[in-house]
Amino acid sequence: MSNNNAYWRANLRLMVVLLLVWFLVSFVCGILIVDYLDQFHLFGYKLGFWFSQQGSIYFFVALIFVYAWRMNRLDKRFGVDEEGDD
Amino acid sequence: MSAQFLTYLFVGATFSVYIGIAIWSRSASTSDFYVAGSHVHPIANGAATAADWMSAASFLSMAGIIAFEGADGARYLMGWTGGYVLLALLLAPYLRKFAKYTVPDFVGDRYYSHAARLVAVVCVIFISFTYVAGQMRGVGVVFSRFLEVDINLGVVIGMGIVFFYAVMGGMKGITYTQVAQYCVLIFAYLVPAIFISVMLTNNPFPMLGLGSEMNDGSGDYLLDRLDGMTTELGMTAFTDGSKSTIDMFFITAALMAGTAGLPHVIVRFFTVPRVRDARISAGYALIFIALLYTTAPAVAAFARINIINHVDGIVYEQAPEWFRKWEDTGLIAWLDKNEDGQVQYRGGSALDPATPDYGQGRGDSGERMLNNAASDNDNELYIDRDIIVLAHPEIARLPDWVVALVAAGGLAAALSTAAGLLLVISTAISHDLMKKTFMPRINDRQELLFARIAAAVAVCVAGLFGIYPPGFVAQVVAFAFGLAAASFFPVILLGIFSTRMNKEGAIAGMVTGLTFTFGYIVYFKFVSPESDNAVYWLFGISPEGIGTLGMLLNFAVSLIVSRFTPAPPAEIQAIVQNIRVPRT
Numbered sequence: 001m002s003n004n005n006a007y008w009r010a011n012l013r014l015m016v017v018l019l020l021v022w023f024l025v026s027f028v029c030g031i032l033i034v035d036y037l038d039q040f041h042l043f044g045y046k047l048g049f050w051f052s053q054q055g056s057i058y059f060f061v062a063l064i065f066v067y068a069w070r071m072n073r074l075d076k077r078f079g080v081d082e083e084g085d086d
Numbered sequence: 087m088s089a090q091f092l093t094y095l096f097v098g099a100t101f102s103v104y105i106g107i108a109i110w111s112r113s114a115s116t117s118d119f120y121v122a123g124s125h126v127h128p129i130a131n132g133a134a135t136a137a138d139w140m141s142a143a144s145f146l147s148m149a150g151i152i153a154f155e156g157a158d159g160a161r162y163l164m165g166w167t168g169g170y171v172l173l174a175l176l177l178a179p180y181l182r183k184f185a186k187y188t189v190p191d192f193v194g195d196r197y198y199s200h201a202a203r204l205v206a207v208v209c210v211i212f213i214s215f216t217y218v219a220g221q222m223r224g225v226g227v228v229f230s231r232f233l234e235v236d237i238n239l240g241v242v243i244g245m246g247i248v249f250f251y252a253v254m255g256g257m258k259g260i261t262y263t264q265v266a267q268y269c270v271l272i273f274a275y276l277v278p279a280i281f282i283s284v285m286l287t288n289n290p291f292p293m294l295g296l297g298s299e300m301n302d303g304s305g306d307y308l309l310d311r312l313d314g315m316t317t318e319l320g321m322t323a324f325t326d327g328s329k330s331t332i333d334m335f336f337i338t339a340a341l342m343a344g345t346a347g348l349p350h351v352i353v354r355f356f357t358v359p360r361v362r363d364a365r366i367s368a369g370y371a372l373i374f375i376a377l378l379y380t381t382a383p384a385v386a387a388f389a390r391i392n393i394i395n396h397v398d399g400i401v402y403e404q405a406p407e408w409f410r411k412w413e414d415t416g417l418i419a420w421l422d423k424n425e426d427g428q429v430q431y432r433g434g435s436a437l438d439p440a441t442p443d444y445g446q447g448r449g450d451s452g453e454r455m456l457n458n459a460a461s462d463n464d465n466e467l468y469i470d471r472d473i474i475v476l477a478h479p480e481i482a483r484l485p486d487w488v489v490a491l492v493a494a495g496g497l498a499a500a501l502s503t504a505a506g507l508l509l510v511i512s513t514a515i516s517h518d519l520m521k522k523t524f525m526p527r528i529n530d531r532q533e534l535l536f537a538r539i540a541a542a543v544a545v546c547v548a549g550l551f552g553i554y555p556p557g558f559v560a561q562v563v564a565f566a567f568g569l570a571a572a573s574f575f576p577v578i579l580l581g582i583f584s585t586r587m588n589k590e591g592a593i594a595g596m597v598t599g600l601t602f603t604f605g606y607i608v609y610f611k612f613v614s615p616e617s618d619n620a621v622y623w624l625f626g627i628s629p630e631g632i633g634t635l636g637m638l639l640n641f642a643v644s645l646i647v648s649r650f651t652p653a654p655p656a657e658i659q660a661i662v663q664n665i666r667v668p669r670t
Contacts, residue, residue, distance in 0.1 A: 022171045026164045044297040044307030049325045052160035053383040057167045057376050064174045064369035080669045082360045
């Protein structure tokens with residue numbers, strides 16, 4: 001049971017970090033400080049506009065793949081992975 | 087070959103493919119029918135989830151909304167993609183480990199309560215029918231404009247196709263049809279976007295073209311040019327928003343939590359073989375979705391530029407063919423305020439009231455007469471937002487086959503979502519109501535028969551929604567997301583992350599969240615629509631965003647009530663411990 005608890009805590013730590021990034025790129029950069037960021041430019045985009053209409057979506061995709069990859073490693077490390085190969 | 091012939095050809099060809107797949111993948115058991123036997127490859131499930139998720143609203147309406155709202159459109163772009171992060175990290179893997187068929191299954195078992203299961207069933211059916219009604223309007227619009235058949239006949243054809251593969255194939259048939267539909271819809275969305283991106287910026291990637299320089303030799307960035315054009319015509323600059331920050335925040339959060347809590351999306355993660363597949367499958371789904379969602383703002387900006395360039399200042403008598411066709415369909419209107427025979431496109435809404443009410447006969451230039459009064463500005467043009475994606479290829483004078491392709495894509499988007507929703511409705515009835523509540527002794531074959539009958543009835547009801555569209559469809563879309571955010575999302579999340587959460591807490595939370603959200607939306611949309619503006623809103627939050635507050639209330643009430651009531655039984659706590667770990 002304590003092994004499972006340690007696994008769960010590691011899972012929660014990873015999750016909190018990734019959700020902070022999720023909040024930062026969407027709610028913070030795309031909404032709360034969007035007007036401030038708009039004074040900077042990324043090619044032809046105002047930076048805030050880029051975050052809210054393009055960048056946040058790219059980050060979302062990356063976050064899920066990072067999570068899946070790290071969780072597969074956690075599963076193995078704590079010996080709770082499912083049988084069967086890819 | 088004419089555009090209409092090509093449209094018949096494309097639509098006919100894609101429909102044959104869907105039927106072929108349905109025959110090939112018939113369902114033999116309830117497990118096949120509900121979750122495709124849990125044998126779907128994560129990439130296939132990703133594509134199916136994407137098609138399931140991207141509805142007529144994403145395909146037909148979203149770019150149009152962004153084209154007219156500019157920066158404010160970001161709430162849909164972030165809201166409808168960010169929810170997948172919540173789904174992948176917080177819900178999907180655990181629900182897959184739980185290994186049941188439906189969302190009410192989880193709610194009923196985790197909270198050891200038939201009452202909780204029934205509340206969940208009612209929510210599932212309400213949310214799904216709300217959503218289906220919107221899809222049927224999409225099918226009707228595409229058929230009436232491009233195939234020039236009666237809207238009702240179009241709806242009947244669409245329902246016939248869905249009936250065939252949903253009733254016969256269940257989840258198995260729907261899954262593989264949705265994979266094909268994803269391919270059709272993404273191809274149909276990207277091809278015109280690439281054409282137009284090259285025409286305006288020479289960049290073949292629309293999402294990069296949006297941030298590139300115009301290719302007319304001026305060296306201006308496209309977005310800067312568009313900001314200039316819109317400001318000059320007295321409109322809000324494209325990259326500036328007009329919604330308040332708090333409202334944007336709450337709407338985006340409600341759409342995200344709502345996305346993660348929508349039953350027809352969640353159930354897709356029951357169809358993959360393993361927990362690790364559920365995690366990665368959400369990632370594939372979001373890649374497939376992001377392909378369309380990062381293209382949509384580019385389509386929106388290109389369309390706004392093309393409309394201003396090709397419409398503002400033209401003489402009505404020389405207006406292009408598409409302009410008159412959409413006017414005949416009732417989705418474009420022109421009121422010649424200064425009687426110069428030219429179309430002036432300016433800021434503000436042209437008509438009072440804002441949507442056209444056509445009268446009899448034709449005006450001096452041959453335009454359809456309107457009963458609306460002229461509004462107090464120089465704008466003479468009304469364009470329905472829903473036509474932007476469909477009309478844009480014609481506005482930009484793309485070849486006929488592209489126009490035909492877009493029609494087939496719009497149908498694929500609407501039909502795939504409708505099928506997914508109908509399956510969720512039929513499962514809720516046959517599995518959660520019949521098998522689990524009222525007739526627990528029926529066997530697998532009888533349950534499968536009930537599922538097919540329920541699917542058939544649901545298809546017919548959805549068809550009626552398409553033929554007699556309830557006038558409140560536009561008003562109730564906020565319901566689907568708000569209610570999912572305020573009910574399912576917290577109840578499932580707490581069920582996984584809090585072993586202490588009991589049925590008293592969960593039910594009290596759901597009831598509070600639902601009542602509050604439902605009441606707020608009903609008040610501003612139906613009881614007192616004249617006060618539906620920021621002055622009267624609670625904290626300045628619109629009905630669209632109120633689901634977020636409902637969700638927070640749900641969390642608070644659940645946590646407090648569960649602390650003062652008995653802990654859940656030991657075997658329930660063991661289930662919670664068990665779903666947290668992938669290995670059985």
